[in-house]
Amino acid sequence: xxxxxxxxxxxxxxxxxxxxxxxxxxxxxxxxxxxxxxxxxxxxxxxxxxxxxxxxxxxxxxxxxxxxxxxxxxxxxxxxxxxxxxxxxxxxxxxxxxxxxxxxxxxxxxxxxxxxxxxxxxxxxxxxxxxxxxxxxxxxxxxxxxxxxxxxxxxxxxxxxxxxxxxxxxxxxxxxxxxxxxxxxxxxxxxxxxxxxxxxxxxxxxxxxxxxxxxxxxxxxxxxxxxxxxxxxxxxxxxxxxxxxxxxxxxxxxxxxxxxxxxxxxxxxxxxxxxxxxxxxxxxxxxxxxxxxxxxxxxxxxxxxxxxxxxxxxxxxxxxxxxxxxxxxxxxxxxxxxxxxxxxxxxxxxxxxxxxxxxxxxxxxxxxxxxxxxxxxxxxxxxxx
Amino acid sequence: xxxxxxxxxxxxxxxxxxxxxxxxxxxxxxxxxxxxxxxxxxxxxxxxxxxxxxxxxxxxxxxxxxxxxxxxxxxxxxxxxxxxxxxxxxxxxxxxxxxxxxxxxxxxxxxxxxxxxxxxxxxxxxxxxxxxxxxxxxxxxxxxxxxxxxxxxxxxxxxxxxxxxxxxxxxxxxxxxxxxxxxxxxxxxxxxxxxxxxxxxxxxxxxxxxxxxxxxxxxxxxxxxxxxxxxxxxxxxxxxxxxxxxxxxxxxxxxxxxxxxxxxxxxxxxxxxxxxxxxxxxxxxxxxxxxxxxxxxxxxxxxxxxxxxxxxxxxxxxxxxxxxxxxxxxxxxxxxxxxxxxxxxxxxxxxxxxxxxxxxxxxxxxxxxxxxxxxxxxxxxxxxxxxxxxxxxxxxxxxxxxxxxxxxxxxxxxxxxxxxxxxxxxxxxxxxxxxxxxxxxxxxxxxxxxxxxxxxxxxxxxxxxxxxxxxxxxxxxxxxxxxxxxxxxxxxxxxxxxxxxxxxxxxxxxxxxxxxxxxxxxxxxxxxxxxxxxxxxxxxxxxxxxxxxxxxxxxxxxxxxxxxxxxxxxxxxxxxxxxxxxxxxxxxxxxxxxxxxxx
Numbered sequence: 002x003x004x005x006x007x008x009x010x011x012x013x014x015x016x017x018x019x020x021x022x023x024x025x026x027x028x029x030x031x032x033x034x035x036x037x038x039x040x041x042x043x044x045x046x047x048x049x050x051x052x053x054x055x056x057x058x059x060x061x062x063x064x065x066x067x068x069x070x071x072x073x074x075x076x077x078x079x080x081x082x083x084x085x086x087x088x089x090x091x092x093x094x095x096x097x098x099x100x101x102x103x104x105x106x107x108x109x110x111x112x113x114x115x116x117x118x119x120x121x122x123x124x125x126x127x128x129x130x131x132x133x134x135x136x137x138x139x140x141x142x143x144x145x146x147x148x149x150x151x152x153x154x155x156x157x158x159x160x161x162x163x164x165x166x167x168x169x170x171x172x173x174x175x176x177x178x179x180x181x182x183x184x185x186x187x188x189x190x191x192x193x194x195x196x197x198x199x200x201x202x203x204x205x206x207x208x209x210x211x212x213x214x215x216x217x218x219x220x221x222x223x224x225x226x227x228x229x230x231x232x233x234x235x236x237x238x239x240x241x242x243x244x245x246x247x248x249x250x251x252x253x254x255x256x257x258x259x260x261x262x263x264x265x266x267x268x269x270x271x272x273x274x275x276x277x278x279x280x281x282x283x284x285x286x287x288x289x290x291x292x293x294x295x296x297x298x299x300x301x302x303x304x305x306x307x308x309x310x311x312x313x314x315x316x317x318x319x320x321x322x323x324x325x326x327x328x329x330x331x332x333x334x335x336x337x338x339x340x341x342x343x344x345x346x347x348x349x350x351x352x353x354x355x356x357x358x359x360x361x362x363x364x365x366x367x368x369x370x371x372x373x374x375x376x377x378x379x380x381x382x383x384x385x386x
Numbered sequence: 387x388x389x390x391x392x393x394x395x396x397x398x399x400x401x402x403x404x405x406x407x408x409x410x411x412x413x414x415x416x417x418x419x420x421x422x423x424x425x426x427x428x429x430x431x432x433x434x435x436x437x438x439x440x441x442x443x444x445x446x447x448x449x450x451x452x453x454x455x456x457x458x459x460x461x462x463x464x465x466x467x468x469x470x471x472x473x474x475x476x477x478x479x480x481x482x483x484x485x486x487x488x489x490x491x492x493x494x495x496x497x498x499x500x501x502x503x504x505x506x507x508x509x510x511x512x513x514x515x516x517x518x519x520x521x522x523x524x525x526x527x528x529x530x531x532x533x534x535x536x537x538x539x540x541x542x543x544x545x546x547x548x549x550x551x552x553x554x555x556x557x558x559x560x561x562x563x564x565x566x567x568x569x570x571x572x573x574x575x576x577x578x579x580x581x582x583x584x585x586x587x588x589x590x591x592x593x594x595x596x597x598x599x600x601x602x603x604x605x606x607x608x609x610x611x612x613x614x615x616x617x618x619x620x621x622x623x624x625x626x627x628x629x630x631x632x633x634x635x636x637x638x639x640x641x642x643x644x645x646x647x648x649x650x651x652x653x654x655x656x657x658x659x660x661x662x663x664x665x666x667x668x669x670x671x672x673x674x675x676x677x678x679x680x681x682x683x684x685x686x687x688x689x690x691x692x693x694x695x696x697x698x699x700x701x702x703x704x705x706x707x708x709x710x711x712x713x714x715x716x717x718x719x720x721x722x723x724x725x726x727x728x729x730x731x732x733x734x735x736x737x738x739x740x741x742x743x744x745x746x747x748x749x750x751x752x753x754x755x756x757x758x759x760x761x762x763x764x765x766x767x768x769x770x771x772x773x774x775x776x777x778x779x780x781x782x783x784x785x786x787x788x789x790x791x792x793x794x795x796x797x798x799x800x801x802x803x804x805x806x807x808x809x810x811x812x813x814x815x816x817x818x819x820x821x822x823x824x825x826x827x828x829x830x831x832x833x834x835x836x837x838x839x840x841x842x843x844x845x846x847x848x849x850x851x852x853x854x855x856x857x858x859x860x861x862x863x864x865x866x867x868x869x870x871x872x873x874x875x876x877x878x879x880x881x882x883x884x885x886x887x888x889x890x891x892x893x894x895x896x897x898x899x900x901x902x903x904x905x906x907x908x909x910x911x912x913x914x915x916x917x918x919x920x921x922x923x924x925x926x927x928x929x930x931x932x933x934x935x936x937x938x939x940x941x942x943x944x945x946x947x948x949x950x951x952x953x954x955x956x957x958x959x960x961x962x963x964x965x966x967x968x969x970x971x972x973x974x975x976x977x978x979x980x981x982x983x984x985x
Contacts, residue, residue, distance in 0.1 A: 193940040220935035241940050256944045270945045322951060379937040379957060380912050386954035
């Protein structure tokens, strides 16, 4: 089944490391946004009726900070989606949020409005590190949001963490992990910080005001995370994702398994399988610009900047490169059945070479990365690119 | 044509001093080239020649000039290669001339590189016309440069010609000076034919084209000719001149310079410096100065991607059609698989061939460290030529190793004597002679092992003399030396392509240096890489490249798929120029880096 992604491009303030598309904006723009989304969905339904008719079992509001919009507006958007597209019973409906942007009441409204899962951008429990990251919230805000999410009855609560931050020590990170485990989330994402060009953090690093911890230390932090989370009952299911059994993000898994996702909102991406038109998938990308987005919709066209029809080889490469991010790995026969084309020879050779070199494990028809290579996975996956 | 109306000359100049511009200007003023067809720097045809500002193949241009005396003259400009690697070819080009134009940039002064050729021209009794070029430049210093020419080269500057090749100023005066000062060639057109091979190259349609200067006799189509060094005979199909485009003529007689086409299939037959004679009534003795040129420097050429071996082989074959001094034999390396062991006149020659293979034939290459050719004398008294360290016999069989020793002749201003002597001594040199030409000019003769000079000696010599020393060398003999093979082991496996033959006294230092250098060049990879330097079974240095610990795309969802895939593609692309040796990837630079001298 397919997923639906909504990109809400607003934040109270931009964080120093973030290169996702979001703006600090006026209430006018925020008020106008749900209507633009509704019109985009209409346009989509007209142009891709078959995709629109396929049931969705996940809806994901990401950003930005979706909860910068009023909870009523988010619930309204969810209703807008349900009006236009079939959403399967028991669907996973996630909202990302950041501490300091939601009250207990807001969360209650979201839960009542149909949201089942909440993903909290905690990032760190250290005040110094939160400052380095340019977060607007304090440690206490994070604790409160987690408590509120629990008490308002979400089925699933996720916490996002970042490690490998300038100034962060292994001990700092161990403390973050302990506090995370103590807050009993259902899901933990732990990302190694990647300074992206164009961000204030990147600029500070190039000016030498900040310094990234050495790779070996960051790798040590990753090991600690895998160990600590495993001991606390979280199963690692992807390079940066850990969950209690049954609490894996169904929506995010779609990206790694190349399932269809329809994306709405500026900077949203999608992967469609319009029957007869693109058997190996059509990738869509909306430009990261509210102005262009608005213009496209007002002119009555889908505001996509790029679409890319994948060929069988691209589809295979993606299926391998992204599928192998998951600890369960990939099933070549399954991909072959779904895509309807056999594994191209050069890729088969590359796979065999990697298996022979011990860089991929082949077990019961599945291929997977050895755990100790997850943090150097690019060295392996690039052979398949 | 009467020989008294012929003038044969070359132009000697440092890079950038305006040789090609002056040649273009001469062709324009004599009407040889119209300005419409004038491509800047007509003589330097190859891209590499233009970029490096050097001439690799000799070329000639015939020009007609009506002098102020009212008579018509034929000028043959013989353009020579310009580097010490090609000094034999230069000497043959120069011996085809009666005169030379020495071009000196008046804003820069005398440069060392020109000196070797000037001395060669003086040795062969050529008339030298000194030209000060670029007199239009605001920073021209004619007086200083004039003085320098007298002091450094020892040439009389009384009748110097000043020109601006760019603007054309003074070019007429120069043409007149050529007529008046360069002697006409002499030679009997009824004597048995004697022609000098200046150069030759392969043409896809006509076979080998020989560039020659006639000294005696006359040759024409239909005639049977012989090359005196080989005795091989061919029938002439066509003779002609370059003006500058090829033009057929009926015959070539004494003093004339032109091309000969005789259904020759291989440039190996047409050796530079050999004498062309009539097959039926040959000359009694050949022209002097002929030498069989043998490669002095060897290196392995391997395709980066092993599948490209056939492509490399065909490219090498094509280049060899045009260059008889470039040798190539198939070679296999444990580390690099299939490739070629190639021989060159010197390092520049190697670089040019390497660049042409990559640029013109699109073959990506791994070049192993250049080495000179050694002789291994075995215990049973037999001798093995060793043009690759990997081919050095095992110590148990080996009695001794002999290395090539050259005799270097270095011209330099006496103020730099100290620095240059120090350099020669460091390179195991033995002084043979020191001769003062004047109070401030010296000729030094040193016996030097070729492997000490092949790599960077020329650069160091220039540094030690602020550019004023010039050098020429010839092979003297093979001499026993205390040499050892330095092996490099990567994760315990010997990488044959990284082995090196060096003097024992330098081996410990060099082993440590190479291991350290490789540690810096080999990127961190999935497994730890241990680099060892060893002589025989004795490890003398060890370095490790620790395994990589982080190379990951941590956050990867729908928005990034295409971008992230591109990132991996770029990483993959970056590794393409690395050679997989066992499980380890070694960057190309590593194979050459081992010879670099520590800064």
